[in-house]
Amino acid sequence: MPANEIALFHHCTILTFDKAESVADAMAVRDGKILAVGTADRVRHAIEAITGQNGPGDRPRLVEMDAGGACIVPGFIDTHLHPGVYIYFKTQLDMSGARSYRDLEQLIQMDSSARAPDEWILGKDIMEDLFHAPEERHFPTRVELDRASPTRPVVVLRHDGHICAVNSLALDALGINKESVEARGVAGGEIRVDGAGEPTGVFTETATAIPLERVPIPGMDRLKAATGLFSRELASFGITTFGGIVQLGAEGIAGQVGAVELPLLELTIQENLIVQDMVLYLVTSKPRQLKRTDAKFKKMDAGGGRFVVGGIKLYADGSYGARTAAMFEPYSDSASGESGFMVKDAESLLGIFKETHELGYQVAIHAIGDKANRTVVDLFGRLLASSDKPHRHRVEHASTLDAGMIADAARLGLTFCCQPAFIDSEFTWLEARLGPRRIKKAYPFKSIVDAGVVLAGASDAPIESASVLKAIQACVTRRGLVPEERIPVMAALRMFTINAAHAIGQEDVKGSIEPGKAADIVLLGRDPRAVPASELGAIHVLATYHRGVKIYP
Numbered sequence: 375m376p377a378n379e380i381a382l383f384h385h386c387t388i389l390t391f392d393k394a395e396s397v398a399d400a401m402a403v404r405d406g407k408i409l410a411v412g413t414a415d416r417v418r419h420a421i422e423a424i425t426g427q428n429g430p431g432d433r434p435r436l437v438e439m440d441a442g443g444a445c446i447v448p449g450f451i452d453t454h455l456h457p458g459v460y461i462y463f464k465t466q467l468d469m470s471g472a473r474s475y476r477d478l479e480q481l482i483q484m485d486s487s488a489r490a491p492d493e494w495i496l497g498k499d500i501m502e503d504l505f506h507a508p509e510e511r512h513f514p515t516r517v518e519l520d521r522a523s524p525t526r527p528v529v530v531l532r533h534d535g536h537i538c539a540v541n542s543l544a545l546d547a548l549g550i551n552k553e554s555v556e557a558r559g560v561a562g563g564e565i566r567v568d569g570a571g572e573p574t575g576v577f578t579e580t581a582t583a584i585p586l587e588r589v590p591i592p593g594m595d596r597l598k599a600a601t602g603l604f605s606r607e608l609a610s611f612g613i614t615t616f617g618g619i620v621q622l623g624a625e626g627i628a629g630q631v632g633a634v635e636l637p638l639l640e641l642t643i644q645e646n647l648i649v650q651d652m653v654l655y656l657v658t659s660k661p662r663q664l665k666r667t668d669a670k671f672k673k674m675d676a677g678g679g680r681f682v683v684g685g686i687k688l689y690a691d692g693s694y695g696a697r698t699a700a701m702f703e704p705y706s707d708s709a710s711g712e713s714g715f716m717v718k719d720a721e722s723l724l725g726i727f728k729e730t731h732e733l734g735y736q737v738a739i740h741a742i743g744d745k746a747n748r749t750v751v752d753l754f755g756r757l758l759a760s761s762d763k764p765h766r767h768r769v770e771h772a773s774t775l776d777a778g779m780i781a782d783a784a785r786l787g788l789t790f791c792c793q794p795a796f797i798d799s800e801f802t803w804l805e806a807r808l809g810p811r812r813i814k815k816a817y818p819f820k821s822i823v824d825a826g827v828v829l830a831g832a833s834d835a836p837i838e839s840a841s842v843l844k845a846i847q848a849c850v851t852r853r854g855l856v857p858e859e860r861i862p863v864m865a866a867l868r869m870f871t872i873n874a875a876h877a878i879g880q881e882d883v884k885g886s887i888e889p890g891k892a893a894d895i896v897l898l899g900r901d902p903r904a905v906p907a908s909e910l911g912a913i914h915v916l917a918t919y920h921r922g923v924k925i926y927p
C-alpha cells in the first residue's frame with residue numbers, strides 16, 4: 375500500500391485479541407501498520423484527526439475497503455515448521471494416501487517411471503497405522519520395499535519424520551550389512567536388525583540421516599519453484615509469520631540434506647520468494663553459531679525485522695509413531711517392551727541450555743514422551759535456579775504431561791509450542807499405544823491453559839498440514855480423544871495469534887490488532903465464534919495481508 379494512502383476496513387467484525395479481547399467493526403491501516411481500531415465512526419474521526427494535521431496537498435488518500443461482512447483476525451503465526459524440508463518435500467513422492475502395501479507398491483512404481491534410471495526414490499508421509507488391514511499395520515522393512523522396487527534404491531519416510539526404511543539395493547549402496555552394523559553404533563538412533571542380526575532396512579532418529587543424505591538434492595530451479603508454492607500455501611492458510619526450524623549442518627535428523635537448508639533460505643530471501651516473516655530456530659549443539667547467523671540475517675534484512683534468529687532447536691527424544699519418544703514405562707502395544715530413549719544425555723543438554731541462555735537466545739527443545747518432558751522441565755528448573763535473566767524458553771510438542779510438569783512449567787515461565795494437528799493424525803491409534811491411563815496425559819491443552827502456561831500453536835509442517843483453521847478445529851473437537859482437554863475456539867485462536875507472538879518474542883509488534891502493530895490480518899468468510907465446531911476447519915480464508923500488503927489471493 376503506497377505511503378500516501380490510508381486503508382479503511384469496514385463492514386466487518388474484528389476480533390482484536392488485545393488484553394480486553396475487544397471486538398471492533400472498523401480499522402485503519404497506514405504504512406504497513408494498524409493506525410486505529412474501533413467503531414466505524416471512531417476510526418473515521420481518528421483518520422480525520424491525523425490527516426487534518428497535514429496541508430490540503432499533503433493529505434493521504436483514503437481507500438475504502440468494504441470487507442463484505444468478513445471476520446477479521448490477526449495474521450496467524452505458526453511457531454514451529456520446517457521450511458527447508460517443506461520446500462524439499464514438494465519435489466518428492468507423496469505417500470500420504472497409501473492405505474495398504476499394494477498402494478505403497480503402486481505409488482513407488484509410478485514415481486519410478488518418471489525418474490532417471492540411477493535416481494533414488496524418496497517417498498514421504500507414510501502412516502502405516504492407517505492401513506486398512508490390521509496385519510499390514512507395521513512399518514515397512516526391506517522385504518516389502520524390495521517387492522515395490524527391485525531395480526532402484528528407495529527410501530520411505532514415516533509421517534512424523536523420525537523413522538525411515540530402505541530396500542536391499544539402498545542397503546547395499548550404503549554399505550550396511552550384518553558385519554558393518556555390528557561394528558557401527560549410532561548415537562541417538564538405531565539401525566534395526568532382525569533376530570539373526572541382519573539389518574531390516576529400518577533406521578530411527580539420528581540414524582535416518584544415513585540413507586536420507588544419499589537421496590539427490592533437486593536442482594535449484596525446482597527448489598525455487600517449490601519455495602514459491604510453499605510461501606503461497608502458507609498465505610492461503612492465513613499465515614503471516616512462522617518460526618522456522620533450520621539445520622546449520624549435518625546435525626539433525628535430515629543429516630547432510632539439512633545442510634542445504636540455510637543456504638536455500640538465504641537465496642529465497644535475496645530473491646523475495648518467501649513473503650512471510652521468519653524467526654529461525656537453528657539445529658546445532660554450538661550456541662555461538664546463533665550470533666553469527668543472526669548477524670548475517672539482520673544484514674540481509676536491512677533492519678526490517680522480517681528475518682531474525684530466535685534461538686536454538688534441540689531434541690530430547692523421538693516420536694510416538696516410531697515408539698522412540700522417551701517414556702517411563704513401555705508402550706502398551708509393544709510386544710518387545712520398547713519405551714523409547716533420550717537422544718542426548720541430560721548434562722549435555724544442560725550445558726547447551728546455559729550457553730544459549732547467557733547469549734540471550736531462546737531454547738526450543740523437542741520433548742514428546744513423559745520421561746523426556748519431565749527431564750526437560752527439570753533441566754529448565756536447574757538452569758533458571760541460578761539465573762534471573764529474562765527468557766522465552768520453549769518446549770516443542772510437550773505431548774505427554776502430568777499435573778506436576780505443567781505446574782512446574784507455569785512456575786518457570788516456560789512456553790509450550792504444541793501441534794493440534796497431531797491429534798488428527800493419531801486419534802485412531804494413540805490410545806492403544808499409550809494405554810487408557812497415559813492417554814489422559816496426551817496433549818492436555820485445557821490443563822495447560824488453566825495452569826496459566828502460555829500455549830502457542832504450531833503445525834510441524836510438512837509433517838502435518840499447516841492449515842491453522844483445521845488445527846483450531848482439532849483443539850475444539852479433539853476428534854473425541856480425551857474430550858475433557860478440549861478448549862474453546864477463542865483460546866484456540868489465541869494459540870496462533872497473541873500466544874504465538876509471545877512464543878517468538880514479538881508480542882509487542884504483532885499477534886493482535888492494535889494501533890502501532892504490524893498490519894498482519896486475515897479475512898475469514900465466517901466468524902469462528904458462530905460456527906459449529908465440526909465446521910471450523912472449513913472456514914474460507916478470503917484474504918491475507920502482511921504488513922498491509924495483500925499476499926493472498
